[in-house]
Amino acid sequence: MSTAAHVHEEDHGHHHKETFMTKYIFSQDHKMIAKQYLITGLFMGIIGIAMSLLFRIQLAWPEQSFAIFDVLLGKWAPEGVMDPNVYLALVTIHGTIMVFFVLTAGLSGTFSNLLIPLQIGARDMASGLLNMISFWLFFLSSMIMITSLFVEAGPAAAGWTIYPPLSALPQAQPGSGLGMTLWLVSMAIFIASSLLGSLNYIVTVINLRTKGMSMSRLPLTIWAFFVTAIIGVVSFPVLLSAALLLIMDRSFGTSFFLSDIFIQGEVLHYQGGSPVLYEHLFWFLGHPEVYIVLLPALGITSEIIATNSRKPIFGYRAMVASILAIAFLSTIVWGHHMFISGMNPFLGSVFTFTTLLIAIPSAVKAFNYITTLWKGNLQLNPAMLFSIGLVSTFISGGLTGIILGDSTLDINVHDTYFVVAHFHLVMGISALYGLFAGVYHWFPKMFGRMMNKNLGYIHFWVTAVCAYGVFFPMHFIGMAGLPRRYYTNTAFPYFDDIADINVVISLFAFTAGAAQLVFLYNFIHSIFYGKAAEQNPWKSNTLEWTAPVEHMHGNWPGEIPEVHRWAYDYSKPGQEEDWVSQIVPLKEGEEELQH
């Protein structure tokens, strides 16, 4: 298919005069929307991380009185001791915020919006209006989620997976009252936002590529965003249906997920529903969600590692194939979260099989990253460090997936801290590293200024050491048999000997938290006082660096550049420089060396 070129040639800038409102608030410009996503995402990230630090205090020094609890939690921490319900609320909202608001919207929303039009050579997203609505729905859902923190009985506290009946019955825990209603409303709006965004990304990538930008010349970032959007469109609606059915059960007396319940001295009327049905619906999104979070980070990493190794990404076709394979497999593995849910053990075998298959494309990706570094000329700037860090945590965390994906082994480590350690490394930390790498790399594109390198180095090294310091020992706690979501383990003398591990983990966590302040400082300070950026500071091939530093509506003055080669002609023999922009035509006799 040849590309749909020059869809709208005319310069949008002349059409309407921009006011403060249309430029900064209700902007339809993808670059501004990207910044709005990023800043909202970072704001949510601060809340999410702060919550984790609060419950790390409780885990290291259980049931002790802390003035900070008194201040922040008020009546939920009588005499400064955290209430168990609040502990559960904190882990629930921490999970929800980090998974959806930071790593889905914050990461994918920011970079899909920023990069899709700029890297494929489009004036803007296919629909600026939908894009704007998508952001504001996300903003609204964020605000509702935050509002839920302030309701009388506390926010949702049934774990981020909100399994019914716990989440369905206010009698079961205080957080399942108004807090849970707000959670569900917030998520429903969030899903609408995500769908609008994803549809826009898909349509834009398919229709608005500039002349010469065939699918096989797309940078891997775009492949990752494109496939992520498809997974989102396939799986998010299922979560929406689960949420709606749960709302029906909660508020209208239906029995989709509930049956035979006796609680608080009362037999409830629910008959014939099954919580296992909810688990299926939830994980049909829940597992692809892992890749919705991770693939954009891997896409960003591919771009940054190639640029800064001054080498083509190794195995471009294999990278695309593995993205597609991961995406396909991700939709048929959800049952590995349910091996011991009571579903038929035969299904367990099927899901073990499909789950372990995912290791294959993942291994291909990891080896291709490593080979890209081989014999490179590595420019070890902060973005590159975070990308290498991502590969490291992706391997460390991914490998333990072999244990959890195996139904047999899952029996004894299911829902223990082993799982917590696994998914934090492989999707939490990896995706966060992808977010940071992206921010350091495209900061000049977003804000026209450079961030401070040395603060970036400090940020990376402290974070990298602490990330392993937090999550490596956590595997041991899990292997010792300690379940997750325990307010304290002091109820079991058997676990007394892991108390010191919990202290070590918490100390690393606090240090990591402090390191993020360095990042925040660097980020905010550089927006205003950073050194002015050159047009192409990293000597990168992709199209976004051919656009002027100063943002303009429509991205390029005059015509949209035409593309003549793939994005990875770094250090190509026969070229003077170690990079060749995609807009440079092939020399006479030069082969495109690509598929």
Add this chain to the structure above:
Amino acid sequence: MTAILTLTVLVLIGIAVWQISKMFELSQTERNTTQVANDKDNDTQGKLMFAFLAFIYILTLYSFYAWGDVLLPEAASEHGSDYDNLMWISFALIFFVQTITQALLHYFSYKYRGEKGKKALFYADNDRLEAIWTIIPVITLAGLILYGLYTWTNIMTVEENDEALVVELYAQQFNWKARYAGQDGVLGDANVRFLQDFEGKNLVGIDATDPNGLDDVVVQELHLPVGREVIFKMRSQDVLHSAYMPHFRAQMNCVPGMITEFAFTPITTTEEMRQNPDMIAKVKKINKIRVENSKELIANGEEALEPYIFDYILLCNKICGASHYNMQMKIVVESPEEYEQWMDQQQTFAQVIQ
């Protein structure tokens, strides 16, 4: 008052980090430093990458040295040794791959750190290499999958038989009960609707009109005879729970509205497990910690902690509400004679509701 103080301290810490960052920035010789890495940066960061590899290895070794003893002891169930074998095979594989890939990743980051004027190798593709690192994982995983599925099927295939002991595990916020099938070996019908019969004495909702239920025995402590297969039937009366018995490598969710199953054969009695050298060392360590903690308690005028004696435990492993963390039941594995003796002392359902 403490509230204001804490807030002030937090704000001050924030300001301090901000100012330290600022000072750090100002003190750099190269003002207005940008993110573009120069040769000096590449050199330093490359070496740090190599050091980080050492950090990962040392952290791994240190963790095993310092915390290897918190891991679960040898499995106390028949299928447990299969489980443990598979676990150690998987772990060996993981450590092998982890050691090599992290080494390559960080060594390359160090070895090929950039220098001005150096040119990278243009190396975009190699189908043979791609094939190698596709096929090797395929073969390895095929082995793991086959072994895993074989073990899984063995563990999860529960065949009803006369020899086996049938026990219902009954979960509610926030405790466990166990129901034994009694002389007839058949659990009576049960439903939450019957919970309020007999003034709350019908603890797990047995249907009193079902004769099979009359000899059932409901207890709050789980006793199991060693060497005999136990078929567990799990129920829950309110929310999801999960019956987790880590020492037996056993776990199954308890789902309101349905009955789930898990079966295993305990092979080590509680007494034997207490004599296990690993367990002796672990209990000793725990008691040392408890003595330390008691000193503090005594200083505050509270009572000292009791010394710990090992017992098997059943934990709840599915978030179920405020006291999720304290939903436990003691499991006693004993000789068949001791078990019969204990069982004889228990009341049947018919006796309870009289």
